[in-house]
Amino acid sequence: xxxxxxxxxxxxxxxxxxRQDTVIHKxxxxxxxxxxxxxxxVVVSFGRYDIGGILPLVIYPVMVFTLAELPVKPIxxxxxxxxxxxxxxGILNPFFDKQIFVLGDREISRGWVTFLSILLKSGLxxxxxxxxxxxxxxxxxxxxxxxxxxxxxxVLQLLLTYRYISVLMEEVARTLRxxxxxxxxxxxxxxxxxxxxxxQLLLRTFDRAQRIYEAMCLRGFAGEYNTGGxxxxxxxxxxYLAVWFLFFITVRFYNIPMLIGSLITGVxx
Amino acid sequence: xxxxxxxxxxxxxxxxxxATAGVAxxxxxxxxxxxxxxxxxLMGVMGAFxxxxxxxxxxxxxxxxxxxxxxxxxxxxxxxxxxxxxxxxSVLTIQALFFADGGLLALGSNIxxxxxxxxxVAYPLIYKAFMGKGYSKRRIxxxxxxxxxxxxxxxxxxxxxxxxxxxxxxLPFGTFVLLMQPIHLxxxxxxxxxxxxxxxxxxxSRPEIIERAASGEAIxxxxxxxxxxxxxxxxxxxxxxxxxxxxxxxxxxxxxxxxTAGTAELEATGTLHQQLxxxxxxxxxxxxxxxxxxxxxxxxxxxxxEEVWPAVSGGTSTAGLVGGGMTLALAVLMGLGVSMLxxxxxxxxx
Numbered sequence: 001x002x003x004x005x006x007x008x009x010x011x012x013x014x015x016x017x018x019r020q021d022t023v024i025h026k027x028x029x030x031x032x033x034x035x036x037x038x039x040x041x042v043v044v045s046f047g048r049y050d051i052g053g054i055l056p057l058v059i060y061p062v063m064v065f066t067l068a069e070l071p072v073k074p075i076x077x078x079x080x081x082x083x084x085x086x087x088x089x090g091i092l093n094p095f096f097d098k099q100i101f102v103l104g105d106r107e108i109s110r111g112w113v114t115f116l117s118i119l120l121k122s123g124l125x126x127x128x129x130x131x132x133x134x135x136x137x138x139x140x141x142x143x144x145x146x147x148x149x150x151x152x153x154x155v156l157q158l159l160l161t162y163r164y165i166s167v168l169m170e171e172v173a174r175t176l177r178x179x180x181x182x183x184x185x186x187x188x189x190x191x192x193x194x195x196x197x198x199x200q201l202l203l204r205t206f207d208r209a210q211r212i213y214e215a216m217c218l219r220g221f222a223g224e225y226n227t228g229g230x231x232x233x234x235x236x237x238x239x240y241l242a243v244w245f246l247f248f249i250t251v252r253f254y255n256i257p258m259l260i261g262s263l264i265t266g267v268x269x
Numbered sequence: 270x271x272x273x274x275x276x277x278x279x280x281x282x283x284x285x286x287x288a289t290a291g292v293a294x295x296x297x298x299x300x301x302x303x304x305x306x307x308x309x310x311l312m313g314v315m316g317a318f319x320x321x322x323x324x325x326x327x328x329x330x331x332x333x334x335x336x337x338x339x340x341x342x343x344x345x346x347x348x349x350x351x352x353x354x355x356x357x358x359s360v361l362t363i364q365a366l367f368f369a370d371g372g373l374l375a376l377g378s379n380i381x382x383x384x385x386x387x388x389x390v391a392y393p394l395i396y397k398a399f400m401g402k403g404y405s406k407r408r409i410x411x412x413x414x415x416x417x418x419x420x421x422x423x424x425x426x427x428x429x430x431x432x433x434x435x436x437x438x439x440l441p442f443g444t445f446v447l448l449m450q451p452i453h454l455x456x457x458x459x460x461x462x463x464x465x466x467x468x469x470x471x472x473x474s475r476p477e478i479i480e481r482a483a484s485g486e487a488i489x490x491x492x493x494x495x496x497x498x499x500x501x502x503x504x505x506x507x508x509x510x511x512x513x514x515x516x517x518x519x520x521x522x523x524x525x526x527x528x529t530a531g532t533a534e535l536e537a538t539g540t541l542h543q544q545l546x547x548x549x550x551x552x553x554x555x556x557x558x559x560x561x562x563x564x565x566x567x568x569x570x571x572x573x574x575e576e577v578w579p580a581v582s583g584g585t586s587t588a589g590l591v592g593g594g595m596t597l598a599l600a601v602l603m604g605l606g607v608s609m610l611x612x613x614x615x616x617x618x619x
Contacts, residue, residue: 037373058596058597059599069608130367141366154358158363160317162363168317172325194462209313256596260595265591
């Protein structure tokens with residue numbers, strides 16, 4: 001139950017954030033999508049042991065956070081909640097790779113380094129995905145997908161799913177509340193009600209889909225979900241994209257922290 | 270069972286994206302030719318239903334715990350494989366975007382693992398084969414449980430293979446399989462039982478929904494011949510892969526990487542190695558910078574087909590730590606600077 005409310009709150013939060021009007025929000029959705037995808041690719045392309053090289057990529061989420069004026073706390077909370085699977089898989093690394101290396105005057109096993117690298121990558125990739133939706137919103141993302149020639153049926157279907165999630169989640173929440181009032185002190189739905197509870201919901205979903213379709217037809221639905229559309233890319237969009245591309249490529253090919261560090265330690269000596 | 274971006278390599282993620290896009294394009298073509306537009310809103314609302322019903326906890330008898338459904342099988346049964354696959358794809362896309370359940374690069378893998386195996390392999394080969402003889406409660410339960418379990422087993426095995434080929438985890442193949450498969454046997458059983466309960470209920474109250482879907486009317490049918498042909502290809506590829514695993518030294522990940530994903534990794538390390546030595550020549554004027562001594566060691570490692578272990582010694586590790594700290598501090602400073610500038614600008618404009 002609280003789970004549903006959490007999810008609903010989460011979606012509405014991201015929806016609200018996406019409705020802001022900042023430099024980042026004004027950018028063309030296609031540009032944000034491309035920047036995000038290339039960012040993810042660069043983050044993931046680093047080797048298992050390469051933690052230093054990834055660090056400059058922290059700048060991307062930091063800049064998007066500040067330029068888009070997003071609240072850090074609720075989004076970071078989401079990121080921390082995510083992926084027990086990753087920690088579960090990653091935490092086993094130190095047990096399987098015990099080779100020791102020396103860092104400063106300490107001995108650390110390689111497994112911890114790979115674990116740390118997985119955690120870091122997970123944090124960065126999850127943040128980037130959330131930032132994309134928090135600065136773009138689903139409808140505009142849909143129009144970006146159409147510009148990328150993703151077939152109409154899929155985009156339409158995706159946007160409809162998104163549109164009706166909150167409706168159906170509220171319905172499920174009401175149903176579960178009614179059920180729990182009639183079946184107190186019960187953890188979940190009893191086996192005897194599995195079919196009827198979910199089945200009733202499903203039947204209502206079918207009928208709702210029929211009504212929605214009829215309503216859409218009455219309003220002139222001809223197979224296209226019109227999102228208002230976006231014009232051509234403006235100069236600002238091109239600059240945004242170019243700057244990040246350049247930055248990502250530089251970070252990928254030069255280990256910047258190592259350069260800075262060796263400069264400083266060299267100067268000190 | 271959602272794969273995360275952090276566990277996948279660009280090569281594996283890209284390959285799975287291509288595979289998924291292929292299946293999706295084929296499904297869309299099928300829907301366009303065999304289905305009317307009426308079904309698109311149904312697909313959309315069904316996707317939302319699956320999303321919402323994943324929040325329902327079903328008490329598992331005799332265990333005291335509860336589970337929820339994934340929904341792939343229900344979608345395949347009610348919408349047919351093509352629309353079911355596409356609907357599952359959009360559910361997973363929204364999960365990845367809003368809940369970070371599985372990453373965007375790993376989305377191709379996730380759609381394939383949770384959509385393809387259930388909709389295009391388990392459903393037509395098992396469920397439809399059983400239901401061809403007509404509906405009965407017992408048959409629905411048996412077919413649903415078997416289909417869900419086998420579909421999930423294949424999906425879980427997909428997760429294992431994709432993670433291992435990506436080479437981000439140190440888990441040996443055997444351990445990983447032992448971690449993943451049994452738990453997904455249980456998850457599959459619950460999925461199958463809940464699906465059976467729902468399908469039976471609908472079959473009792475609105476049989477026409479089930480029958481229309483089952484007959485493939487206006488919703489598309491999978492040709493068994495094509496599925497079998499596809500399965501033969503997949504079986505051959507997996508067989509070849511497995512025989513690799515089974516031969517001489519089946520000792521987990523290191524080995525699997527060298528033999529299978531080795532080529533991609535080697536290419537990557539080749540360029541990385543090149544960059545590192547470039548970097549070394551550029552920075553060698555710095556005193557005490559100890560890259561040189563370790564070059565031979567690095568080459569040896571690369572020769573073994575492993576990723577480059579950054580040559581670590583007193584000098585480099587200090588430089589790395591200092592530089593890493595500086596980079597992070599720089600990132601924070603940039604953020605603070607921009608937000609201060611923005612605030613000042615707002616104050617002036619206000």
